[in-house]
Amino acid sequence: MFSLATRRSIRLLHTEAGAAVAVPPPRGDIKDVNDFLTKIGRGCNEFSDKFESWDALFTSNSEVMRAELGIPTKHRKYILGWVEKYKQGSDLHAIGTSQKKKW
Numbered sequence: 001m002f003s004l005a006t007r008r009s010i011r012l013l014h015t016e017a018g019a020a021v022a023v024p025p026p027r028g029d030i031k032d033v034n035d036f037l038t039k040i041g042r043g044c045n046e047f048s049d050k051f052e053s054w055d056a057l058f059t060s061n062s063e064v065m066r067a068e069l070g071i072p073t074k075h076r077k078y079i080l081g082w083v084e085k086y087k088q089g090s091d092l093h094a095i096g097t098s099q100k101k102k103w
Contacts, residue, residue, distance in 0.1 A: 023058040024087055033057050040082045041094025047071050047079070058083055 030036050034048040036057065050069040051057045062080060065071040071079070086092065 023055050039092040044075055044079055
């Protein structure tokens with residue numbers, strides 16, 4: 001249907017790095033970055049001082065969180081997952097980690 005070069009061009013246009021990121025306003029009892037990170041749990045609130053603003057939290061990607069902010073992988077993935085859920089309108093709640101059963 002499309003040549004390989006055309007498909008690559010379409011892909012590059014589709015994933016352009018300069019695309020605008022929708023930043024949702026704080027809602028409910030979430031007023032700032034610290035409230036957001038505290039509500040999702042797993043000790044993420046220790047990274048609240050690394051984000052300058054609400055916009056910085058919602059526009060940071062994994063690379064920025066790793067290289068510039070020094071956030072470990074597990075926390076990065078967890079925070080980014082909740083950022084996306086929040087953008088889609090989900091309410092925040094902590095999700096505990098599973099513990100291995102001792103026999």
